[in-house]
Amino acid sequence: MSSEPDVSDDAAARIETVRVEDEMEQSYIDYAMSVIAGRALPDVRDGLKPVHRRILYAMHEEGISSGSSHRKSSSIVGETMGNFHPHGDKAIYDTLVRMAQEFSMRHPLVDGQGNFGSVDGDPAAAMRYTEVRMAPIAEELLSDLEKDTVDFQSNYDDRLQEPTVLPAAFPNLLVNGSSGIAVGMSTNVPPHNLGEVIDATLHLIDNPECTIPDLMEHVEGPDFPTGATIVGRNAIRKAYQTGRARLSVRADYHVETTETGTDRIILDELPYQQNKSKLVERIAEMANEGDLEGIRDLRDESDRDGIRVVIELKRGANTDVVENQLLESVLEQTFGVINLALVDGEPKVLSLKELLGEYLRHRKEVVRRRSQFELDEAENRAHILEGRLLALDNVEEVVDTIRNSEDRDAAKEALKEAFGFTQEQADHIVRMQLGSLTSLEAAEIEDEYEEVQATIERLETILADESELLSVIKEELREIKAEYAEERRTTIVEDTGTVTDEDLIPNEEVVVSLSEQDYIKRVPVETYSAQHRGGKGIIGADLKEGDRIATVFTARTHDHLLCFTDQGQVYRLKVYQIPEMSRTARGTSAVNLLDLDDEEEITAVVATDDFEEDEYLTMATRNGYVKRTGAEEFENILSTGIIAISLADGDELVDVEVTNGASDVVLGTEKGMAIRFDETDVRSMGRNARGVWGIELEEGDRVAGVSAIREADDRTLLTVTRRGFGKRTPLSEYRRQSRNGKGLVDIKTDERNGWVAAIEAVAETDHVIAMSDDGQIIRMPVAEISTVGRNTKGVRVMAIDADDQLAGISVFPEPDAES
The missing domain is CATH 3.90.199.10 (Topoisomerase II, domain 5)
Known part of the structure; x- marks a missing residue:
């Protein structure tokens, strides 16, 4: 038997061999x-x-x-x-x-x-x-x-x-x-405003050669059903000219101040197609992870009347900064415009003028076909009415003709032969009722005939004259606009470029204080008027019972700070992220800003804005170690901090100074000793290094601070003690030695003075802020503090209560003296 399939010749002829890929x-x-x-x-x-x-x-x-x-x-x-x-x-x-x-x-x-x-x-x-x-x-x-x-x-x-x-x-x-x-x-x-689109269409009808900018005088931009705001007109212009663009759409919101004085941000409208519940969830997630700072509470109060998402801010939070962070992260999204549509069955990307032009082309065809349809109907009706009018003029003869006919068909033929009626007219006349032969009926037919003739004339004019056809389209568009047009919902604002958080905050000098229980705040330095030295100052913080001030420093709100802790860690902090509060406020928990460990305290702060090429961070520990590390190693700081120095057991980081590779370093101790040596005596080391000996300490003594000076420096060295006394001494009195020596006597630390709290190189025009453990604070010109030699007691800088002591000082240029 043959194994070939039984296929007829016709079927075989229909089999076509093709390549699979084709x-x-x-x-x-x-x-x-x-x-x-x-x-x-x-x-x-x-x-x-x-x-x-x-x-x-x-x-x-x-x-x-x-x-x-x-x-x-x-x-x-x-x-x-x-x-x-x-x-x-x-x-x-x-x-x-x-x-x-x-x-x-x-x-x-x-x-x-x-x-x-x-x-x-x-x-x-x-x-x-x-x-x-x-x-x-x-x-x-x-x-x-x-x-x-x-x-x-x-x-x-x-x-x-x-x-x-x-x-x-x-x-x-x-x-x-x-x-x-x-x-x-x-x-x-994107959707648009009906009234604006119709106005642009009318303009295009009247001005076929108009440009897209001409049309944009009528169509302001997309008009989303959810409102919100489009940022930037350039993208809208590009969308209308090319058919493609990316629009930035921003949620609408307003700020309310509560009875307690805190602010809340209320979201009123969301970008088109943005999921509200996912938006709220995202804000909550970012706030919990610390990516959005200053948010205390978040709730959705939306109902049938509209959107209302309430973002409660923390006391002291900078509302402008929170707004900016929200806009950068969640409240602004992109709408990609692609004006792609089928034109004669083929996909095509269209400009605004092309979109309106294609619609007009369609609408002209619709009105033309409708007019032809209505003309045909009107002419048919006129033809019937002409027959009826002829029948009424010859009513007796018509009736006799119908009556004398054998049947309907014979009557129709007789009418056509006798009066010249067409088939349609004859059919209609045969079906007419006798009641329609009254004189009143005849008058109504004549009136209708005149109306139909007017309609025919109007429709013929529309079909013959395109301007008349376009007038019909315009009138119908105006009627649609009058019936359905609504006010615009989406607003459009100019794009002012990227606004950073710094742009929203004045770059001013502030005083930052941090307590042992990690309460932190900032206060504008102008809050503290300059006083004469020796005063008690004013209350600078309302501390909790058992809490004490650990650190005080001055900085500018735009500064990015490196915060060094006693445990050798370093954290990065933007000053404006620290809540601004009143002079007597306690502050907010620093855990919201810095991931400090328990018992970890900030002991030194350096502004990274001061860094220049080939600079170093020179660190000193309580036990006398000193270390120099290139500033570039601190460019990338994790939120959890990084190691700045390795410490021996029982040691802690006490102070950090920026040096330029050609500076001298002065170490001051709590018992009033000081040593000056060339910074190059300490080779540059990595972050994980411990450093080398900087000063040989007497038993029971510890390093109080470090200061960097230049060869031709005309500043003085300010030394202040725990009991509020201090002095300035010319730098020339501190001769350069080799590191790891015992140094020279800087200040007497007897019972009156107490131990040294800090040392700082200061200029004549500087101001100094001093703060006590209990939160008393005083500001004074450095010039108020006497310049005396080494090995002296100094003068009273700040009046300290018996159970209080000086926590620290911070020096900043006098505002009028800043360059």
């Missing part, structure tokens, strides 16, 4: 074009995809208009799926839901009853629970559909006819926008 390529192209033209992209003429068009047409066919009662959504989905759209019911219902959402469409095309989802991303209720009917404005898309205004095609099973496009009495693609993803392309047309 067949796959062609099949994929066919599939892609099917998706592009039949599912994913809107038609430029009516702004609808097939599924939207079929849903509206199914409702139209079922008589579910804006004046009818609502119908179950499942009924509409079933009609659409069964007659016109051969796809899943979920896709059809999702489309129906979106057409009913006020936050999705600028002018919803469907009027819904029930749960149709929310801006929180909640899904709509099942289609068996919701009800819909056509929105009034949707009827404007379908108006004159029965007047041969558009082409029809067979539905998927050839049982019914469906429109290939809707007449669309307004530019729906621009008004409601559209989005979709096809094969290898996507569209994202």
Whole structure:
């Protein structure tokens, strides 16, 4: 037996040999074009995809208009799926839901009853629970559909006819926008204000040669249903000129001040298509992780009346900075404009003028076809009326002719032969009732005939003169605008560029204090008026019982600081992140700003803005070690801090100075000794190094601080003690020695003075801030402190209570003396 298959000659002739790759390529192209033209992209003429068009047409066919009662959504989905759209019911219902959402469409095309989802991303209720009917404005898309205004095609099973496009009495693609993803392309047309779009269309009709900037005098920009603000007009201009751009859309908010004096930021409107619940969740997450600072509480108070998300700020938080951080992270998003639509069945990216031009081309065709349809009807009616008028003029003869005829057909033929009636006229006259032969009826026919003749004349003028046709389009557009136009919701502001947190905060000198229990705050230095030395000062902090001031320093609000702790760690801190508070306030917990370990205290602060090329950070420990490390090793500081120096057991980091490689270093001890040596005596080391001996300490003595000086430095060395006494001494009195020596006597540390609290090289025009453990603070000019030699007691700088002592000092240039 033969193993070849039994194939007839006809079947064999129909077999075609093709390469697999060629067949796959062609099949994929066919599939892609099917998706592009039949599912994913809107038609430029009516702004609808097939599924939207079929849903509206199914409702139209079922008589579910804006004046009818609502119908179950499942009924509409079933009609659409069964007659016109051969796809899943979920896709059809999702489309129906979106057409009913006020936050999705600028002018919803469907009027819904029930749960149709929310801006929180909640899904709509099942289609068996919701009800819909056509929105009034949707009827404007379908108006004159029965007047041969558009082409029809067979539905998927050839049982019914469906429109290939809707007449669309307004530019729906621009008004409601559209989005979709096809094969290898996507569209994202933003919604616009109906009144503005119609005004631009009218302008284009009157000025066909107008430019896009001319049209932009009418269309300000997209107008989203959720309002919000578009930042920057350049992107809008690019979108209208090229059809593509990226718009920055920002949430709208306002700031309220509560009765307790704290601020709250209220979100009123969100960017288009932003999920509110995810936005709130993201803000909460960033606040908990420390990426958003200054937020105390967050809650969503939105209801049916609108959006209201409340962001409560901490006391002392800088509202401008929090606003800026929110805008940078969550409140501003990008809307990518892609004005891609089907033009004559092919996808094309369109400018604003092209979008309006294509709509006008469609609308002119609709009005022309409608006018021709109405003209044909009017001419047919005029023809019938002419026959009736002729019959009335010869009523007796007509009646006799009909009466003497054997049947209707014979009567029609006799009328045609006797009076010259056409077939249509004869048919009508034979069906006329006797009651229509009255004189009153005759007058009404004559009036109607005159009206029909006027209509014919008007329609012929429209068809013959394009300017008349355009006048009709303009009048109808004006009527749509008068009926449906609303106030603009989305505002547009100029893009002022990136605003940094520093831009929002004055760059002023502030005093920062940190307590042992980690309460931190900043206060403008102007809060403390300069006093004469020797005073007690004023209250600088309301400390908790048992708490004491650990550190005080001055800085500028724009400074980025390196905060060194006694345990050898270093942290990075922006000064403006420290809450600004009143002079007597306790402060906020530093754990919100710095990840300090228990019992860890800041002992030195350096402003990174001061760094220059080839500079070093020179560190001193309590036990006399000194170490020099290149400043570049501190460029990347983790939020959890990094190691600045390795410490021996029982040692701690006490002070840090910036040196330039050609400085001398002065170490001062608590018992009043000081040593000066060349910084190059200490080789540069890595961050993990311990350092080398800087001074040989007497038993019980410890290093109090370090200061850097230059060879020709005309400053003096300020030394202050725990009991509030101090002095200035010329730097020339501290001769250079080798490191690890015992040094020279700097100041007497007897019972009156107490031990040394700090040393600092100061200029004559500097001011000094001194703060006690109990929070007393005083500001004074450095010039108030006497200049005396070494090995002296000094003068009273600050009056200290018996149970209090000086915590530290900070030196800053006199404001008027700053360069």
